[in-house]
Amino acid sequence: MKAGKTETLGTAEADIRRAAGILRAGGTVAFPTETVYGLGADAANGKAVARIFEAKGRPRFNPLIAHVADSAAAQAVALFTPDAERLAAAFWPGPLTLVLPLAPAAAISPLVTAGNASVAVRVPAHPVARRLLSAFGGAVAAPSANPSGRVSPTRAEHVLEGLSGRIDAVVDAGPCPVGVESTIVGLS
Template identity: 55%
Template sequence: MARHIDIEEQPGEALEEAVRILKAGLPVAIPTETVYGLAADATNPAAIARIYETKGRPQFNPLICHMASVAMAEQHAVFDPISRRLAAAFWPGPMTLILPLRQDSPIHSLATAGLETVGIRLPKGFASVLIEKLGKPLAAPSANSSGKISSTSAAHVEADLGQKIDLILDGGSAPVGVESTIIKVESDSSVRLLRPGGLVADEIERVIGVKLIRPAAASAAIEAPGMLASHYAPGASVRLKASSVQKGEALIRFGRQAVEGEANAVAVFDLSPSRNLTEAAANLFDYLKLADASGANTIAITPIPSTGLGEAINDRLERAAAPRS
């Protein structure tokens, strides 16, 4: 069973123990502002392989590499002017840039799934301190079994991966609650949104002055994490845009929406009674886990606006509801 260390109560011990385990080539569950990550040395192929093994993640699905600073990121990736502008505006924070990998970067090809690009993010808080102390980038996908609901608390990580890893750093609930927004700059007029996330598209478009290009379909080529058609899935099936509830279903609604047959639900959760999309994003994965644990075979979810953070929420829900292999 994994050892837990509270990073607020024992910051020194948390840092020392995490560095020790990471240097031994083992993964550590760490809190970030988006979701909890399963982190390992991005330059160590054995450590990266343990991430894939622990999660049961296919090795064609690349990992985001987390950096402590822009200076560190520049040692591993080539920045174009627009990417530099985005980094200056939004790092540290919930944005990942897909950039050309420098030929002399020690990031291992297992982390990039053999691609010539690398996904880079600068996290806030303790994760950044840990990376700085280690002196190497951390590959860190979400700390959950592959394809399942992402973890936004240490308790979520424990329930899913606690028997497979040695250390969970507890930083409380992740404040953003969904993964980072992933951006790829192809030219001055072509900037692609590969995955909506914790940074809303409108803010990015305001900085770069052009509209983001959305993927044509969820089945597009895998260029970044979170692009698999089926992802973020609970054990129960997911039914979207529900206007009624069948007997034995769990209900997740938004904004106190009235739902026909609500009394039939085995459990009811409201992502945000006040229709606040920031609150809804923070609650999304936790409520999916709670609904899944209710014993329902199906989780019915009412419509959620697609504006702002609603784009990321709907992306996660559509992948959670997608047919599973």
């Protein structure tokens, strides 16, 4: 997909299916998490992931977070230590990102990890994010949905102020309840 006009979607089931379809087609979709809005693309599709870097003006040496629907999906992309399993059980779904060794068979583009042997993975708690990730059925690479260096967006209108015309769609679910980025714990 190629961005031109950014489509604004709601939270109805048809909108979630539309957003998942855009991701499957290689597009970019901004979506809410409990922390901030993320700019998502299919984490397995290098061309789609490259569109995130292009839209944000983000350097490619800066890794992205792989958002997944649940712990089982996280274990498909990362190797969990006992400490990681305990943290995930205690804090997922929620605003915790774990940096873990990349699973050998993970369907993750090297652009997501910036070529590192580790991957940042998170299971968000926001119900709209969970529905989108479940509908998509895979890992979604998603940094904050703003131009690089700017304040992370907590509302869909903030996303549009910075990225309108550079991304395919934004799912508008109102303000993010937490409003700051997730905590990152490195265990790789």
